[in-house]
Amino acid sequence: MTTSTSPTLPSDHQATLIDGKGYAATLRQQIRDDVRAFHEEHGVTPGLAVILVGDDPASEVYVRNKAIQTHHAGMRSFMHMLPETTSEDELLALIERLNHDPEIHGILVQLPLPNGLDARRVTNAIQPEKDVDGLGEINAGRLAIGLPSLIPCTPLGCLLLLRDQLGDMRGKHAVVIGCSNLVGKPLALLLLAEGCTVSIAHIHTVDTAAMARQGDILVVATGCRELVHGDWIKPGATVIDVGITRVTTETGKTRLVGDVVFDEAVKVAGRITPVPGGVGPMTIACLLKNTLTAARLLVTGKTE
Numbered sequence: 143m144t145t146s147t148s149p150t151l152p153s154d155h156q157a158t159l160i161d162g163k164g165y166a167a168t169l170r171q172q173i174r175d176d177v178r179a180f181h182e183e184h185g186v187t188p189g190l191a192v193i194l195v196g197d198d199p200a201s202e203v204y205v206r207n208k209a210i211q212t213h214h215a216g217m218r219s220f221m222h223m224l225p226e227t228t229s230e231d232e233l234l235a236l237i238e239r240l241n242h243d244p245e246i247h248g249i250l251v252q253l254p255l256p257n258g259l260d261a262r263r264v265t266n267a268i269q270p271e272k273d274v275d276g277l278g279e280i281n282a283g284r285l286a287i288g289l290p291s292l293i294p295c296t297p298l299g300c301l302l303l304l305r306d307q308l309g310d311m312r313g314k315h316a317v318v319i320g321c322s323n324l325v326g327k328p329l330a331l332l333l334l335a336e337g338c339t340v341s342i343a344h345i346h347t348v349d350t351a352a353m354a355r356q357g358d359i360l361v362v363a364t365g366c367r368e369l370v371h372g373d374w375i376k377p378g379a380t381v382i383d384v385g386i387t388r389v390t391t392e393t394g395k396t397r398l399v400g401d402v403v404f405d406e407a408v409k410v411a412g413r414i415t416p417v418p419g420g421v422g423p424m425t426i427a428c429l430l431k432n433t434l435t436a437a438r439l440l441v442t443g444k445t446e
């Protein structure tokens with residue numbers, strides 16, 4: 143029988159920070175070069191349509207950044223800012239129009255949607271080849287059975303960071319805390335495809351801390367601020383913190399915190415993503431990557 147032992151860490155141990163911001167900047171530069179080459183070869187500029195319904199301040203910032211970064215990558219950005227009162231039929235009619243628009247290669251509906259709009263129905267209305275969020279049933283199903291698909295942006299970003307940090311992940315135990323369709327479930331499938339043994343913890347898991355402590359890779363995507371403490375982490379593990387919560391400090395300033403208590407985790411983990419500057423910037427970089435993939439698929443029928 144083989145047993146796995148945890149390394150004993152020196153008392154002054156500090157985890158290596160995973161620089162998602164830097165990695166995302168390099169990826170965006172690569173995409174910009176690829177977009178130029180794609181345009182030279184096919185005479186087509188990839189176009190991304192982003193739909194925002196309502197006036198959620200955080201969503202407004204995210205879609206504005208998506209537009210700016212789309213332009214910087216040499217692609218065309220089409221923004222649709224709709225009022226909170228937009229009906230589901232109006233939203234579905236816009237998606238149908240964008241599905242048929244040859245200048246649009248990617249369509250994204252910013253989440254969360256206002257109450258009363260059915261996110262599943264709306265997401266599923268996007269043509270699968272233009273579903274750059276990878277959240278529709280066709281892309282989600284293809285990912286589940288191991289077929290090529292458009293992969294949700296945040297899990298794709300986590301995967302790229304993990305591959306960059308760890309290389310071959312076969313045989314590693316990956317523990318994913320959180321099972322949303324946006325992050326936890328697709329990331330668990332991606333890690334399974336990498337050859338990891340994957341455990342998923344969720345709201346009904348009896349002892350999430352004990353499960354977390356088994357992870358060579360620990361991904362936390364719960365939206366529950368500072369859920370994971372240092373003693374939940376296996377010494378030397380690679381920790382990916384997907385959470386972003388805005389908190390107001392005593393001095394009235396706003397700061398971002400993750401799902402992991404960073405100051406504790408940094409003393410135990412081998413590598414860790416900070417918040418901000420970790421997974422967050424990878425989300426938009428991967429959206430650009432997916433938009434180019436979708437354009438390639440629509441224009442050439444191939445993904446490479």
Ligand SMILES: Nc1nc2c(c(=O)[nH]1)N[C@@H](CN(C=O)c1ccc(C(=O)N[C@@H](CCC(=O)O)C(=O)O)cc1)CN2
Nearest residue numbers: 204251252253254275295296418419420422423425426
């Ligand atoms: N349709 C979608 N909706 C949402 C998604 C998504 O992938 N598709 N993800 C999130 C929001 N999001 C993009 O939409 C996003 C989140 C965070 C960041 C980011 O760069 N975060 C920075 C901090 C930025 C800040 O100051 O707020 C970081 O972590 O360093 C980009 C995009 C929910 N909705």
